Amino acid sequence: MQTDLFDVTIIGGGPAGLYSAFYSGLRHMKTKLIDAHPSLGGKMHVYTEKTIWDVGGVPPIKGEALIKQLTDQALTFDPTVVLNEKVTVITRGKDETFTLTTASGQRHWTKAIIIAVGGGILHPKRLEAEATLTKPATNLYHTMPTLTQFKDKRVLISGGGNSAIDWARLLEPIAHEVTLTYRKETPTAHERSVKELLSSSVAVFPQHAITALKTDDETGVVENVSLTHVETDDATTISVDAVIVNHGYEKDTSLLDESDLALERINDFYLAGTAEGKTSLSGIYAAGDIISYPGKVNLIAGCFQDAVNAVNQAKMYTEPEADRFGMVSSHHQELKEKTQKASELNDDKEE
Ligand SMILES: Cc1cc2nc3c(=O)[nH]c(=O)nc-3n(C[C@H](O)[C@H](O)[C@H](O)COP(=O)(O)OP(=O)(O)OC[C@H]3O[C@@H](n4cnc5c(N)ncnc54)[C@H](O)[C@@H]3O)c2cc1C
Numbered sequence: 001m002q003t004d005l006f007d008v009t010i011i012g013g014g015p016a017g018l019y020s021a022f023y024s025g026l027r028h029m030k031t032k033l034i035d036a037h038p039s040l041g042g043k044m045h046v047y048t049e050k051t052i053w054d055v056g057g058v059p060p061i062k063g064e065a066l067i068k069q070l071t072d073q074a075l076t077f078d079p080t081v082v083l084n085e086k087v088t089v090i091t092r093g094k095d096e097t098f099t100l101t102t103a104s105g106q107r108h109w110t111k112a113i114i115i116a117v118g119g120g121i122l123h124p125k126r127l128e129a130e131a132t133l134t135k136p137a138t139n140l141y142h143t144m145p146t147l148t149q150f151k152d153k154r155v156l157i158s159g160g161g162n163s164a165i166d167w168a169r170l171l172e173p174i175a176h177e178v179t180l181t182y183r184k185e186t187p188t189a190h191e192r193s194v195k196e197l198l199s200s201s202v203a204v205f206p207q208h209a210i211t212a213l214k215t216d217d218e219t220g221v222v223e224n225v226s227l228t229h230v231e232t233d234d235a236t237t238i239s240v241d242a243v244i245v246n247h248g249y250e251k252d253t254s255l256l257d258e259s260d261l262a263l264e265r266i267n268d269f270y271l272a273g274t275a276e277g278k279t280s281l282s283g284i285y286a287a288g289d290i291i292s293y294p295g296k297v298n299l300i301a302g303c304f305q306d307a308v309n310a311v312n313q314a315k316m317y318t319e320p321e322a323d324r325f326g327m328v329s330s331h332h333q334e335l336k337e338k339t340q341k342a343s344e345l346n347d348d349k350e351e
Contacts, residue, residue: 006032006080008314009100009110011087011255014042016288016303017116018074023311024114025077026335027326029318032108033079034100036086036121036252040074041067043118043289044300046249047163049144049170055300066300077334082108086121087255090284098283112314115271115279116307118289120253127158127245129213135220137213139242150242152176156225158210159246160187165194167244168202179238181205183230207231213243256290266292277310283317285310 008024010017013035024031039045048064055066075081085102090113092098100108124142144167155175157168160182168180180202187194187206198204205227212226214237222243227236256263256271264272264280270292277285287306289298296302308326315322329335 004109005097006030006108006110007318008032008112008114008311009034009098009108010114010116011100012042012116012118012288012290013037013040013074013081013083014116014118014288014303015044015070015300016118016290016307017042017114018070019304019307020114020116020287020311021074021079021081022076023308023326024314025079026332027311027315027322029311029315031077031079032082032110033074034082034085034087034102034108036084036103038084040071040081040083043122046122046143049147050166052300076338082106086252088258090255090259090261092261092283096283111283111318113284114277114307114310114314115256115284115286115290116288116303116310117253117255120251120255122249122251124245124249125247127210127213127247129210130245133213133215133220135215137215137220137222137243139221139240140213141242141244142246144244147171147174150175153241154239155179155242155244156181156210156238156240157244157246158182159244159248160184160189160206161246161248162189162193164244164246165189165197167246169193169197169200172200172202176241177201177203179203179205179240181208181210181227183207183209205236208236210243210245211235275309277306277313285313285317 007029009032010020011034013033021031021033044063044067050063051060053060087100088103089101098110098113150171151174153175154177155171156179157164158181165187168178171178185206207230208227209230210225211228213222214224215222224237224239266272271279271286271290273279273286273291273293275293279286287310288303
């Protein structure tokens with residue numbers, strides 16, 4: 001029985017899903033937003049410390065701050081937000097409404113769907129040596145929350161890609177010492193970054209892998225790390241205060257890979273769609289990195305246009321008489337009232 005039918009349910013709370021949630025609220029749709037992770041923001045959690053320059057009208061901003069701003073905006077019209085739930089199955093009923101089932105067995109009912117799953121659910125790749133830890137290591141990281149927490153620390157970074165190199169260079173002036181290890185002879189990063197890295201004070205262990213983590217029995221803190229040469233097996237032990245592992249991400253794309261829905265895909269991954277946000281199935285729209293159409297831009301800025309289009313399509317699908325486009329902010333009654341309230345609050349503060 002459909003106990004709680006939503007107008008639109010957005011799967012994925014990255015930039016595309018967040019802006020879709022805002023815009024569907026603006027279009028007076030009863031909205032639900034579901035994400036598999038415990039917090040909203042999507043892929044931006046990979047680069048919370050990076051300064052983002054290319055979002056229109058927003059001054060250079062750290063990833064973490066942009067997540068907050070996008071999330072605040074997404075909650076403007078109080079959508080229902082469901083976190084820690086991975087949608088695994090979508091089925092369409094005889095009455096044309098959809099049922100979404102999650103990995104934990106929850107069911108969610110909706111008239112229309114916006115798929116905004118980006119590159120899927122990202123899980124950081126872990127070291128084999130992590131499997132031997134008896135308790136979670138409190139000083140082992142797979143993303144870098146803040147640079148300052150590594151101030152005056154001895155930091156070991158494992159990884160030879162652009163992010164690992166960037167982290168090493170960012171930490172060099174802050175940490176007591178930075179060591180970088182990677183399996184290849186040379187890092188697979190931009191030539192200029194590698195050049196700058198090699199002329200910096202970062203100690204580099206090419207062709208090495210972390211083979212053991214020695215932890216304090218009581219605290220679980222990693223104190224020493226064994227690095228082994230991938231060809232000669234020569235081992236080196238270094239003392240550390242923190243270890244950062246940047247080996248990329250495993251992508252869980254099971255929803256689309258295993259779904260019975262005949263959604264047309266491109267390169268076995270992306271949803272074949274249109275610039276208006278349509279997929280190959282009516283009632284299911286898409287926005288953000290997951291949709292592919294000629295001219296698609298895989299950037300945060302591209303997510304916003306996708307979201308507006310997907311929401312407008314969902315609106316017209318659920319209410320065929322609805323206007324094709326939503327009202328701009330200045331003509332939107334609820335936003336007018338919110339603006340009025342905000343300016344009254346400001347006046348009160350100034351008095
Ligand atoms: C290192 C890096 C740096 C970048 N820098 C920039 C930059 O400077 N400027 C810029 O414009 N862009 C940048 N990008 C690109 C930008 O992050 C993406 O274009 C954007 O995040 C795409 O947003 P999205 O909402 O489509 O998907 P995502 O951000 O990938 O979000 C998808 C969400 O869907 C959830 N999800 C997936 N499957 C399910 C499921 N089955 N059930 C429930 N939830 C699910 C995931 O958990 C995730 O939260 C960068 C990307 C990377 C990797």
